[in-house]
Every structure is written in C-alpha cells, then in structure tokens.
Amino acid sequence: MTDIFAELTWRGLIHQTTDDANLPAWLMTQPRTLYAGFDPTADSLHVGHLVALMILRRFQQAGHRPIALMGGATGMIGDPSGKSEERTLLSADTIGANVAAMEAQMRRLLYFDSGPQGAALVNNYEWMSRWTYLDFLRDVGKNFPVNVMLAKDSVRARLERTDSGLSYTEFSYMLLQAFDFVRLRESFGCELQVGGSDQWGNITAGIDLGRRMGHGQLYGMTCPLLTKSDGTKMGKTERGAVWLSPVRTSPYAFYQYWINVNDADAGRCLRMLTELPREEIESLDAARAADPARRESQRRLAEALTQLVHGPEGLAKAQQATKVLFGGEFGALTENELSEIFADVPSCELARARLEGEGIGLLDTLVTAGLAASKGEARRKIGEGGVYVNNRRENSIDRRLTTADLIGNSIIVLRMGKAKYALLRFK
Template sequence: MDILHDLESRGLIQQTTDEAGLSNHLAENQVTLYCGFDPTADSLHIGHLLPITILKRFQQAGHRPIALIGGGTGMIGDPSGRSSERSLNEESVVHGFTDSIRNQLAGLLNFDEGENAAVARNNHDWLSKITIIDFLRDAGKHFTVNYMLAKDAVASRIEHGISYTEFSYMLLQSYDFMKLHEEENCTLQIGGSDQWGNITAGMEFIRRTQGDEEIKVFGLTVPLITKADGTKFGKTAGGAVWLDAKKTSPYEFYQFWYNTDDRDVIKFLNYFTFLNQDEIAELQKAVEENPGAREAQKRLAEEMTKMVHGEAALNQAIKISAALFSGDVKELTKDEIEQGFKDVPTYELEKQDVNLVDLLVDAKISSSKRQAREDINSGAIYINGERNQDVQHIVTVDDRLEDTFTVIRRGRRKYFLVYFK
C-alpha cells in the first residue's frame, strides 16, 4: 500500500491540494516534506503527535521529513484556531523552548544518517536576518489584503480583532515554505486542517517568486482530532498531556491512552499507531465482543508510551498500573510511588512512629477517632496493600516504603499517601 492510500485508509487525510498530482510525485521521487512546530512551551504535547506520526509514516515510506521549529514564528503567534491573541514570550524564552522541542523531536523521528534521515531546521535562522523593507518588498508585494482576509485563520478573527503581528503570520509561514523549497528542495507541507490557508498561501508564494505556475509543490492536511464525548482531545483534569516525562509522567501518559473511550479507541489506533489494518481489525472485534477487557485500549497505551518514552518507561507504567489495581504496592520504587500517587491526597509529617488511629484522623482519612476505629475494625483500612485490623497498631519504619512513603487505602479504591520527611 502506498503512503497516500495508507493515510486515507486510516482517515488521516483531510485535504490535499492535488491528490492525483501528489500521488504521482510521491511515486516518482524521494520527496522532501515538512511540518512546522512553534515553540509556545518547553515541551510538545500529544496534540503534536499526529503530525509527527505523519512525518514518521512518510519517512518509513522512503521520503525525507523536515521538522521545522518556529524559533522565529514562535515570537509572532499563529492566529489559526484561536479566538484571541497569544501572549508573546521573550526571545530568550523562545530560544530555550526551541532547544527543548528539538531534543524531543530527535527522539521521535529518525535523525540518524541515511538518505532519508530527518532534518531539524529553525526558521529563526532566516527570519531574523530579514529587514522589514526586504520583507515587505519580497514577500508582502505578492499578497493582497483581500487574499489574506479570505483565509479562515484571519476571517474568523475579524469580528473580535486581530493585530497586524498575527495578521502577518501567514506571510512568514509562506516564506518558510519558499525557503525550504529553495534550500532543501521541499515540495510538500503538511499540517492540521486549520493550517490549510497558510499552506496554500505558501504554495502560491513559491509559484509567484519563481514565476512558474506549473511548479510542483503540494499541501496536505490531517483532521483536527475530536472525541466522541465532545471533550477536547489531549486535555485531562490536570491539564495538557505533555511529551516531557517531567511534566506528564510515563504512568500518567499510559493512563491517558488506557482510558480512551470505546468509541474513539479504533480511530486512535489508526491515527497514532503503526499497527497494520489486520491487527486493528482484530482489536476492533475485541472491543465489540468484550469491551470490559479493554484490550484495544491496553494496546494503544502500550504503543504510544513505548513510542514517546521507550520500553523501560512502558514497563514501569505497566508495573504501577498493576500494583494500583491489585493494591499490592510494596514492590514499587520511590519514583513509581510518586508517579502512581501524584494526584491522591497527601499528608506530610516528620519521620516518627505514630499511632494508626491518630494518623487516620490527622491525615483526614477518617473523620474522627471513633470513625477511625470503626474503619480499622471493619477491615476498611489497608497499609501498603495489606489489611490492618489492629486499632493499637503503630506505624513505624517497617511501614515506610523506601523509608519515605506509607500508602493507606480506605475501602476499595480510596488511596492516601503519607509522606515522611
């Protein structure tokens, strides 16, 4: 199956500028393509994974991907898909974000040597060298205001207002495509469907600057991801799901995918994983016949965690998940405890022996000493996964995991973490 047919079978093509022409172009050439990533934070998030996997699919098909980091455009702000202006970051901050994102992309794309090794470029390298006069003469003269106003990214902002700064973003992105076409023979730009106007503007700019209406440059967009329950993809109660393990732990990342709705899981397997259609069909059958087993969700979580964080982090996430499900947490390391119990109520105290009843009250696990004794007597209290029915129990160093944590469970699933400083 060729790359376009594979993308289409997975539901990954929203728009193409010339599908037949692009198909022939890909069949006859090793194509260089690019996608841009503006450094608006010090990490990419899972919303970036779809275009990254598209670059990986093209690379596996023998083509050459460029990850363009917007060290220049990131200082301006893309109006696409937004109802208000972005806050502008200082140049030093954007440069720091750029370095972080470049390192993340290197772990997701194959930058090793080879004829189709991925390339990372930074548009600050050329945009920072253009004078305002050169930019207006060489880029601005090729675009009418009417043409720009007709693009969705601009038109959707007219009612509430758009600054000239963000209005100019389209010209900067067009300049990027032209520059990569000149320097890297890049003939294809990909992006989310909200980038369609910017992509087609870049194609037009290349044709006008080169004076050749027949020049072969193309655009392809992928669909914006929607969830069946109407909530925004990539958001949780704790905020965005980041690719940086320090911002979203591998366990949290694994759990995000594992908790995918049955109505979305097959779509996400098609979108994000490299499983073939036969494997996905088998998983779809499993969802239909035994949804409670969550076999498809488990495979999705495994594939995505391994892709972003590696095999060791995946195994750690599975270990934490199994320990929390069984309640047997004694074998978890300090790091695994911190990941698995990041969002549970935590009580801190100095390292000392403490009466269990007093601890339950002080940590607000039980509402009173009377309730604490009832909870213990009824078998509702577990210390590090083991039921404790001794109202005289003293929590000592023997109850501290890694000499730091005691995990207390009340009832079936209500966890609390006691942190001994």
C-alpha cells in the first residue's frame, strides 16, 4: 500500500490527528474506510471543498475507501463551527436539490465503482430523518456530557460573543455529526473521519460517541484550512466564491483564478490541491524563486485544477480564451472562433439595424452590456483609458459603433479594464 500518511504530511495536509503515533501504521496494514462530510448549503461545491475532496481522492488512490457524506440532515441545522453568527435555515427542497448537484460534481473526482475501494456517497438525511426526538435523546443525547460540549472551541467561541448567541439547534449540531460517524462505522466499517481544522470538535465528538456506544477505536484527522498569505480564505473573490460548477464559475474564470494566485501561495496550492508529484512541485518551487515572472507554478496549478474539475475540453477552452484575451487584437479571428472563445463571457443581443448609418453610441452600449453601471461611469472610464473596442483602446466618448466595427458579420467585443469582457451580438 502507498504510504498515504507520508504523502499527506509532505503536502502539508495534516493539521492534527487523534493518534499521531499509530495512525500511519494503521493506514499501512490494510485498506480502511474513511469519510468526510459536506453540507449542502449551495447547489455547487466550491474551492473551499476541494481540499477535503482531494484528500478523499488521495486516500482512494492509495487503496482506501472514501465515503462522501452529504449533510442533508445536518445541513438543515447549520454547523456553528467557525461561524460567527447563527445560520439561516434552508428548506428541505433546496437541500435536496443541492445534494443532487454536489453529488454530480463529486463523481468527477472520486470513483464510485463497486470495487473494494469504490467510493460511496451517502446522505445523512436517510437515517437522521428516521429518529424521533425522544429516541434520539435517549440513545444518543445521553452520551453527551454538556460540560464537555461546552468546552469545545467551536461552542465556546460562540458563547463568548455578546453580539450573537448560539441556539439550541446549532448547539445540537455536533450530536448529529457524531452520530453520523457511528452510523458509518456500523454500516460501512468506517473508522476515520477527515475534515478541515474547524471540524476537530465535531470529529472528536464522534469518536467519543463511538467509544461510549461500544464501537471501539475511531480515528480523526484534520487538514489546515487553505488560506492565502494575507490570512484570507483561498477561493474567494470580490464576486464571491470560486465554484466548481461551470454555470456559476466558468472554466475560463476558474482557470484565471489560479493563474492569478500569489507567488507566496502557489507552492501551498500545488501541494494541497494538485496531484503533481513531489519532484515536479519542488522543481516548480525552484523555478518560481529563480524567475517568478514566468509564473510556471501558477500555470501548472491552473492547468491541473481546471483539467480535474472541467476536464480536458474545459481546460482547452480556458487556455484558448486566455491566449486570445491577453493576446492583443483579434482581427484574424473568425466569428465562430470568437463565439467559442467568448462562450463564458456575458453577451447581449442587439438589432443589427442599429449599426447602420450613424451607429449606436459607445456609452449606451457599455451600459447595456453591463460593463458600466451608468453612462457617467462609462464616460469616466473612457477618459481613463479603460475601455476597449475589439481589444483596441478607445479614447473618444463620442465614439459610435457602426458596421465597420463588426468582426465577421455579427460580433463586437467590448472590454473594460484588463479582463472584463462583454460580447455584443448583432442579429
């Protein structure tokens, strides 16, 4: 068997384990079953889920069996860990839809065939929904000393805040997650739970419950949260999270996110998120130190992740779009090529007749295309040299778009700033 523990260690993926001394050997002696939980709070996974998902994938490749647990039930409660405020509750329908969407995404990263290492995907709603309140209190709740629960960081942090409390509902969250572990132990022989470092309290709660309910020794392992060198979360942009769903974050935007990763963060991302071998990552480290301007690390990172999440086609499109968009003028391109490349970019349709004669004012068009919030802003941005028509800077606020600006028969490309594009299609 592959030494998964050593692998995770050099990648910086181990933050804390419940048994540093024995876990490495335990994982070497035979295939094990492990799980990580995902709360279905949106209809797509995002970059924040990627670390845990990749850990499951690594375990699977090392010969173990991963289970992805969808928190259909726990998602209805809301995990207070790492949250500063009480969460709003999602409806059961929404959660059901989210579970289905996330599941589809996971199928790209884990192998769900039926072999001994085949991944499993389970939804804790299946068993949680069957409990009655009284039974749950008697069978599970009885095993939770409140003083221990109160001592958990996740709970204490919330109780110490004066501006927001902790509801009984959220307080109960850890019982549900703890029971999940026990349940997976019973029905899948799952003995290891992995999660982000903020999950420590929930994981150990499950281990304690397992012991009290007579399921023997369970293990837990947490990974560091993937943060940037400035301390903020990786995978967040001004426009929100970077999603795995191509509908929410286009393959191009996804690729661009990684291309733009800071030098200081590139090494950690390569280790934690990609499956590039150690030698390659170390040689990228060296290359980055010697010649950061080449951004080889970022390129490899973006390639590896885009390929993984969006497949070879997604990667090819993202790369092609990048080449063109950052390449200058596109006079030589055909309409079809442009359409293809700009598939990701917001576009709007206008009547071709409007280009005839006088044409339409650039100012209005920038607003219609959504690049400027108002004509005033459009005017300013042109003055600042931030507006481009077909990738050529435009300086006149009186500029009108006419048939002469068309690429092929129907397209004009507007750009604001470095990388914000909008496509105008004329019919």
